[in-house]
Structures are given as C-alpha cells and as structure tokens.
Amino acid sequence: xxxxxxxxxxxxxxxxxxxxxxxxxxxxxxxxxxxxxxxxxxxxxxxxxxxxxxxxxxxxxxxxxxxxxxxxxxxxxxxxxxxxxxxxxxxxxxxxxxxxxxxxxxxxxxxxxx
Amino acid sequence: xxxxxxxxxxxxxxxxxxxxxxxxxxxxxxxxxxxxxxxxxxxxxxxxxxxxxxxxxxxxxxxxxxxxxxxxxxxxxxxxxxxxxxxxxxxxxxxxxxxxxxxxxxxxxxxxxxxxx
Numbered sequence: 132x133x134x135x136x137x138x139x140x141x142x143x144x145x146x147x148x149x150x151x152x153x154x155x156x157x158x159x160x161x162x163x164x165x166x167x168x169x170x171x172x173x174x175x176x177x178x179x180x181x182x183x184x185x186x187x188x189x190x191x192x193x194x195x196x197x198x199x200x201x202x203x204x205x206x207x208x209x210x211x212x213x214x215x216x217x218x219x220x221x222x223x224x225x226x227x228x229x230x231x232x233x234x235x236x237x238x239x240x241x242x243x244x245x
Numbered sequence: 246x247x248x249x250x251x252x253x254x255x256x257x258x259x260x261x262x263x264x265x266x267x268x269x270x271x272x273x274x275x276x277x278x279x280x281x282x283x284x285x286x287x288x289x290x291x292x293x294x295x296x297x298x299x300x301x302x303x304x305x306x307x308x309x310x311x312x313x314x315x316x317x318x319x320x321x322x323x324x325x326x327x328x329x330x331x332x333x334x335x336x337x338x339x340x341x342x343x344x345x346x347x348x349x350x351x352x353x354x355x356x357x358x359x360x361x362x
Contacts, residue, residue: 133289164349174352176335187349221290230340231278231297233352236290 154222162228
C-alpha cells in the first residue's frame with residue numbers, strides 16, 4: 132500500500148458529462164501529481180501541485196482542471212467528456228516535489244466514457 | 246526532447262529463467278534521474294529503483310539488478326530466476342533535474358512480462 136488514496140476506483144459516465152476524481156496524498160507529502168494512462172498514449176503527465184500551488188503543467192487538456200486544497204488533497208475535474216478521455220487516471224505524491232524524489236502512486240481511477 | 250524507449254512490448258518466459266528488460270533514454274541534460282516502476286495486474290504503480298545520472302554503479306536488490314550505462318543511454322533491468330509473481334508491466338521513466346513540464350516523469354511504453362509456471 133503506497134499510502135495514496137484515490138476515489139472512486141471506477142467511474143462510468145456518458146459523453147458530455149463532468150466528473151471529479153479525488154486524491155489524498157501520503158501523510159506528510161506536500162506535492163501531488165496527476166497522470167493519465169491510455170492504451171494509445173501510455174502514461175502521460177498532466178499536472179503537479181505543491182502545497183496548494185500549481186508547479187508544473189504537462190499535457191492537460193483545457194477541458195480538464197485540477198486543484199490542491201489546504202488539507203493537501205487534490206481533485207481532478209474532467210468536463211465535456213469525450214470517448215477518448217476513457218483512461219486510467221493516477222494520482223501520485225512526493226514529499227516536496229523536487230525532481231529527485233520518487234513518486235508514490237495511488238491505485239488509479241478507471242474512467243469509462245460511453 | 247526527452248524520450249524513453251522500451252523496445253520490448255511483451256516478453257514471455259518460464260519460471261526460473263533470467264530475463265532482461267531494456268530501456269533506452271534520450272536527453273541532452275547532464276543531470277537527470279532514471280526510475281523503474283512495476284504495474285502488476287492489480288493496476289497500481291510500484292516504485293522499484295531510482296538512479297541519478299552521476300551514479301553509474303550497478304545495483305542489485307535480491308533477484309533484481311539494474312545496469313546503467315551512460316555511454317549507451319541505457320538503464321536495463323534484469324530479473325534473475327523469475328517467478329510467476331514477477332508477471333507485470335514494467336515501466337522505465339526519466340525525470341530531468343530542472344523541473345517544469347519536462348521535469349516530471351517521462352515514461353516509456355512499458356514491457357509486459359509474463360512468467361509461466
């Protein structure tokens with residue numbers, strides 16, 4: 132168990148809808164990351180937060196947004212969903228967000244857009 | 246641009262065989278970190294090892310060993326005497342020292358290892 136908690140584990144929704152994925156980092160970790168894993172694109176970095184502030188942005192679509200709250204949990208909001216958004220979404224955390232740290236990953240949220 | 250290539254998409258071995266998973270990376274930066282992660286059938290990503298670009302010492306942890314060669318930009322992973330529980334997808338990843346959008350983990354496509362009894 133990595134200590135990173137993601138909910139829900141599975142989510143099935145329809146095109147055009149909006150969903151929210153939630154992540155609680157390991158106790159004491161200040162940095163949270165979101166990754167998307169799809170069959171065609173593989174594992175792709177979406178966004179990183181550190182102590183409530185956005186630190187780095189990757190291949191995140193404009194329809195997607197995220198935030199990290201004062202209690203350090205994070206939410207990834209996906210809107211106007213398309214079939215191609217179906218993927219496994221991972222949250223990860225690390226202590227301070229520096230680049231030499233290993234990331235601890237949650238078990239992911241499997242999103243299916245029908 | 247940074248890139249990680251895992252040329253082996255799938256490997257199948259019989260239990261107790263040794264197996265090497267290849268990883269080749271591309272970067273012009275001199276300071277970077279390399280990682281291996283394991284994704285078992287249950288789906289989570291499990292950290293296996295981190296290596297920084299200045300440390301070319303090979304590492305052994307039980308049945309696992311890693312060979313880092315900067316001259317060939319490779320960071321290969323060997324499992325000795327494989328077991329059924331080693332069946333998983335293994336990802337190699339690169340992270341640059343200077344952060345930013347490229348300073349997060351850049352993953353290869355993964356190698357699916359199947360170990361048959």
